[in-house]
Amino acid sequence: MMNKKRRLATAAHCGTGRKKKQAELELRQSEERYRLMIEGVKDYAIFMLDTTGHILTWNEGARRIKGYSANEIIGRHFSTFYTAEDLESQKPARELRIAIETGRYEEEGWRVKRNGSVFWANVVITALYNEQNKLIGFSKVTRDLTERKENEENLRQSEEQYRSLVQQVTDYGIFMMDEKGRIINWNEGARRINGYTNEEIVGKYFSIFYPEEDILNGKPSHELKVARAEGKYEEEGWRIRKDGSVFWANVVITAIYNAQGIHIGFSKVTRDLTERKKAEKELRNSYDRYRVLANELKQTNSELSVANEELEQFTSIVSHDLQEPIRTIKSFLQLIDLKISQQQDEKLKTYIQKSLHAANRMKELIQNLLQYSQVSKATFSRETVKLDELLDEVLQNVKTSVESSQAxxxxxxxxxxVYGNRTQLMQLVQNLVSNSLKFRADEDPQILIRCLKEKDQVKFAVSDNGIGIDKDDLEKIFEVFRRLHTEKDYPGTGIGLAICKRIVDRHGGQIWPESIPGKGTTFYFTLNQATTEGLLVS
Known part of the structure; x- marks a missing residue:
């Protein structure tokens, strides 16, 4: 019986031993797997310290972050990673003491790598105890947050620059409001436009800038409601300054949300457009005045057009009707002249000759007046005119005068x-050449006709070496019947240059003289050559 009990006890003891060994094996295997897992972590530096802070273990993350291999760092004190300032203030020892007292120590700060560079680290030191609650060391977990720190610093600098920029803007009032519409900051532009200092306005409801009528109608709250619903609210309207004066403002209110999408307030940008509003009002008033003036001018032009047509009709009728009695008077004078013998009455004969001369001059004046009226009255057709043919025809018409004056x-x-009315252009050039031949000096006439292109115009110049024109008379020469000399000295009606000006006007150009008395005159004129088909000048 005793042997049986002994065998059972031995068997039980052996079974317990096997279980204990199995448990120890499983624990070692678990610890090994945990060790391998820790050593393989790359994003965190995870290692053990003894009770004095010397390094016992070293994982791949620690090697990658701090730069030391396990052989280089195990056995060294963890203060190796601290800056000179931290070492001087005995920061490593203080961290271990806090970990012992509270169970753990956590902070963010600068740490030093093997190559001497620093990085921003998140550090957690945890005090470790055995089953008997005896301190056996520390675990230390370090994470490199340098990139996050740089991003935060960049963001902080960006925000600081943006805040500084906004604060210094003077042309726009820019400020923030909370979700209720109370002002929480204020820039220089807002102070300049609205008149309030930062101390006077922060905390006030933004309806302080609105006219009483808008406040009674609930306009400020309506604007915030629209901004919340649509993202922003924009309008132009009247706002009130601190001194009670009003200004015309462009206003943009934008709803602001945080990173989690929670509404945190509004931004408000205000621009003073009072000057533009005044300018628009003045422009409208100017336009109204212009419209009235344009209507009056249109009426005046219409009346002038009718009067001009009547005047031209009257000139034409008078020119035609006066020619008949002149012809009759001239015919009877000629008959009387034939009937009177030279011996009968010499004085009467002289009177008849003077009367005939006057009748001839009257006829010439009437014909020139009719010609002047027909320049603008006749149908104005244009064509491409070869310049050499035009000038040849002009020279042929004045051939007798050229030969007699030896010009x-x-x-x-x-x-x-050139592009224009052939008949009128020939008359224009011929009149100017005839003038040069007529108003010659003592020497033989020298006449130069030039023509050249100038953009969309053709410019002519007819120069001579004649008697010239006084400076005071240059503006008078294009007036109808204006004569600068007596008919006895220089015969003519005084209408030739007036006809020239009218022809040039009809061709969209200008005519002007340049002259030196006693040395000659040059008449310049231009012809507008622009057509719907382009320039017809080669």
Whole structure:
């Protein structure tokens, strides 16, 4: 019986031993797996310290973050990673003491790598105890937060720059409001536009800037409601300054949300557009005045057009009707002249000759007046006119005068053709050449005709070496019937240059003289050559 009990006890003892060994094996295997897992972590430096702070273990994350291999660092004190300032203040020892007293120590701060560079670290030191509650060392977990620190610093600097920029803006009132519409900051532009200092306005409801009528109608709260619903609210309207004066403002209110999408308030940007509003009002008033003036001018032009048509009609009728009685008077004077013998009455004969001369001059005046009226009255058709053919025809028409005065005419032209009314252009050039031949000095006439291109115009110049024109008379010469000399000295009606000006006007150009008395005159004129088909000048 005793042997049986002994065998049972031995068997039980052996079973307990086997279980204990199995448990110890499983614990070692678990610890090994845990060790391998810790050593393989790369994003965190995880290592053990003894009770005095010397390093016992070293994982891959610690090697990657701090730069030391396990052989280089195990056995060294963990103060190796601290800056000179931290060592001087005995920070490592203080951290261990706090970990013992509270169970753990955590902070963020600068740490030193093997190569001497620093990094921003999150550090957690935990005090470790055995089953008998005896301190056996510390675990230390370090994470490199340098990138996050740099991002935070960049963000802080960016926010600081943005805040400084906003604060210094003077043309726009920019400020923030809480979700209720109370002002929480205030920039220089807002002070300048609205008149309130930062101390006077922060904490006030933004309806302080609105006219009483808008406040009674609930306009400020309506604007915030729209901004919440649509993201922003924008309008132009009247606002009130601190001194009670009003200004025309462009206002933009924007709803602001944090990173979690929670509404935290509003931004408000105000721009003073009072000057622009005044300018728009003045522009409208100017436009109204212009419209009234335009209507009056249109009416006046209409009346002038009618009067001009009546005047031209009257000129034409008078010119035609006066020619008949002149012809009759001239015919009877000629008959009387034939009937009177030279011996009968010499004085009467002289009177009849003077009367005939006056009748001839009257006829010439009437014909020139009719010609002047027909320049603007006749149908104005344009065509491409070859310049050499035009000038040849002009020279042929004045050939007798050129030969009798022994004049020399020179032509210099860069233009092959012009665009205009052939008949009127020929009359224009011929009148100017005839003038040069008529108002000659003692020497033989020298006449130069030039023509050249100038952008969309053709410019002519007719120069002579004649008697010239006084400076005071230059503006008078284009007036109808204006004569600067007596008919006895220089015959003519005084209408030739008036016809020239009217022809140039009809061609969209300008005509003007340049002259030195006793040395000659140059008449310049331009012809507008622009058409819907482009420049017809070659």
């Amino acid at each position: 020399r005419i020179t032509i210099e032209t860069q233009v092959a053709s």
